[in-house]
Amino acid sequence: MSPLPEFNMAESSFNWSKSDNGMPSPTNDVEKGSYGDYAHLNNDTVQSYTWDQVTVTVKDRETKQPKKILDNVSGYVQAGEIIALMGPSGSGKTTMLNVLSGRDATSNAHVEKSLRVNGKTISYQNFRKISSFVEQEDALLGALTVEETLYFSARLALPRNIPKAERIARIEGLISSFGLRRQARDLIGTPIRKGISGGQKRRVSVASQLITSPKILFLDEPTSGLDSAASHEVMSFIRDVAKNNRLLVIASIHQPSTSTFELFDKLLLLSQGRTVYNGLVSGVTQYFADLGYPTPMYTNPAEFIIDMVNTDFSQNHDEAQRRLAHLQDSWTKSEHQQAIDQKISEISSQQSSREAVQAQTEANPLMVPFTLVHRSLIKAYRDVIAYGIRIAMYVCLAILMGTVWLRLAPSQENIQSFTNAIVFGAAFLSFMSVAYIPSFLEDRSLFIKERANGLYGPISFMISNFITGAPFLFIITILFSVISYWLSNFNPTGGSFWSWVLFLFLDLLAAESLVVLIASAAPVFVVALAVTAFANGLWMSVGGFMVPPKNLNDFWRYWAHYSDYQSWVFQGMMVGEFKDRTYSCGSGCRCMYPSPLEQQCKIAGSAVLEQYGYGTDRRGMWVGILIGIIAGYRLIGLAILYMKKK
Structure with a gap:
């Protein structure tokens, strides 16, 4: 399979040289950025982004009174600058990043804010076109290469009027800008196949969000999970891209090393929702020293200031609280705060006469599901966990079943054995659909990230998921049936065999659809595994084999049995085996079942x-019911995806 026939990374139209800091820099004539010309997105440039008196209020869980988790936070960032949002746990930095990026601040929150681009308020739709958000976790498909990851990001994110040559140029430019040329054709990495390093994954995550040439980039803990060397490496690449392309970068970060901290231009330090410092990183130590809190020698200034505003682990909590109140009040009354307010006012007074961005042509919505299917097929082809191991597992189960129920003779002593084999073939195979949970959870994580960035919605995701899975499930059905059906000596007619194939295929489709529903509602592996296993155990109990349907009590019969996809599969397979077949009564002619052939x-x-x-002329109805159950599972899963944002 050659997933990227459109371009050759070796044939780059960009020439690269080393800049003074050792990082690659563009030497071609595209001065607006190494990853594409912004003119295709809008005709204006983003010079500034301001926020004024951002306040977020929630109801306190204990007192039930209003509680401010952000209180009158103001600031600004200009083109080419990187600002760090820092603070101890519970300081409000994640909420602040969500507010600034246009996301929901937190659940059931009242938000007061004034956000302006180039001094002017713009619509959320246009803001999303000029901004991008990089999640804390790397939501990447491990079975794709670095090059393919950016290729599909371009296919999903870029408007359809962007020429193909420019798409290629942006991919090549990003790969070079982030120092990923050697890793371009390396896999991201799966649990079975080793891929690129953690720092390289972070660079890929950032690069995939820069494919649309956003003007404002939001980073949620970009160095989370990385050691100090990898953290510095990632932020160095981000800094160079921001400077070279005049990006505005806003990043929440926990406690960077000294070298990483110095890569930021500005710092917004929060504690208990209030500003403690907002200004140049180079001036933070002097500011605290002037307040009587000098940074000790050989101490990481980022670590020192975080400790200064953290009251959670202080031995003397009252003293720490007084110190924090002093720092917060000092900032509110400082000349620095007044200068920021004045700067925000100046930017607003110089606002453009039109919105900061022009409307752009959207990506073709009809092509999104096909792009997702293409990407998923590559994953399924390479990632043995997704379907490879499952195919091998089902083949082994087919051999097991065929050799355990080997060449059963059509006699009455084997009627129960045939029935047992049908139950094993239908119920146990659907139970093994739990093996699909890890693969779906990986797909779902990527969907959540891409949906948050406005690339596509739940409908495209659900359609592509079904289209991708159906062919593989059909392959599994054929392989299992060809081996087990004839070895076990089921009804040896073509019609009965294809009836078996049809019902087993619908069985696997329903089982996988159930996995999609449950994993969408409970996207935690252990929880999804437990709930799916319980559901399949329930279906096996009320499917009609353990207790005949007519003997089930009304409670289980009317809600569980009739909604149980395994019960309809069992009926279909039973009719396929027994409808047109006869069985010998053995010696003595003592038939276990009375029938017209007893003589x-x-x-x-x-x-x-x-x-x-069971009737013998209702298979069409059973197929219709199974299709309805499959559609129902998918629609409920779709509704859950719409309701759940994370």
Whole structure:
């Protein structure tokens, strides 16, 4: 499979040289950025982004009174600058990043804010076109290469009027800008196949969000999970891209090393929702020294100031609280705060006469599902966990079943064995659909990230997921059936065999759809595994084999049995085996089931079906019910995806 036939990374139209700091820099004539010309997105440039008196209020869980988790936070960032949002746990930096990026601040919160781009308020739709958000966790498909990850980001994110040559140029430019040329064709990495390093994954995550040439980039803990060397490496690349391309970068960061801290231009330090410092990183130590809190020698200034505003682990909590109140009040009354307010006012007074961005042509919505299917097929082809291991597992189960129920003779002593084999073939195979949970959770994580950035919605995701899975499930069905059906000596007619294939295929489709529903509602592996296993155990109990449907009590029969996809599969397979087949009664001609063929020392298969209360002319209805159940699972899963943002 050659997933990227459109371009060759070796044939780059960009020439690269080393800048003074050792990082690659563009030497071609595209001065607006190494990853594409912004003119295709809008005709204006973003010079500034301001926020004024941002306040977020929630109801306190204990007192039930209003509680401010952000209180009158103001600031600004200009083109080419990187500002760090810092503070101890619970300081409000994550909420602040959400507010600034246009996301929901937190649940059930009242938000007061004034956000302006180039001094002017713009619509959320246009703001999303000029901004991008990089999540804390790397939501990447491990089975794709670095190059393919950026390729599909471009396919999903870029408007359809962007020429193909420019798409290629942006991918090549980003790969070079982030020092990923050697890793371009390396896999991101799966649990089985080793891929690129953690720092390189972070660079890929950032690069994939820069494919649209955003003007404002939000980073949620970009160095989370990385050691100090990898953290510095990642932020160095981000800093160079921001400077070279005049990006505005706002990043929440926990406690960077000294070298990483110095890569930021500005710092917004929060504690208990209030500003403690907002200004140049180079001036923070002097500011605290002037207040009587000098940074000790050989101490990381980032670590020192975080400790200064953190009251959670202080031995003397009252003293720490007084110190924090002093720092917060000092900032509110400082000349620095007044200068920021004046600067925000100046930017607002110089606002453009039009919105900061022009409307752009959207990506073709009809192409999104096809792009997702293409990407998923590559993943399924390479990631053995997704379907490779499952195919091998089902083949082994087919051999097991075929050799355990080997060449059963059509006699009455084997009627129960045939029935047991049908239950094993239908119920146990659907139970093994739990193996799909890890793969779906990976896909869902990527969907959550891409949906938050406005690339596509739940409908495209659900359609592509179904289209990708159906062919593989059909392959599994054929492989299992060809081996097990004939080895076990089920009804040896073509019609019965294809009836078995049809119902087993619908069985696997329903089982996988159930996994999608449950994992969408409970996107935690252990929880999804437990709930799926319980659901399949329930379906096996009420499916009609353990207790015939006519003997089930009304409670289980009317809500569980009739909604159980396994019960309809069991009926379909039973009819396929017994409808047109006869079984010998053995020596003494003592037939276990009364039938019109008893005088011939035979049992008509229809007599077996009568014991279960199954008709022989309802297979079309059962197929329709199964399709309805599959559609129902998918629609409920779709509704859950719409309701859940994370």
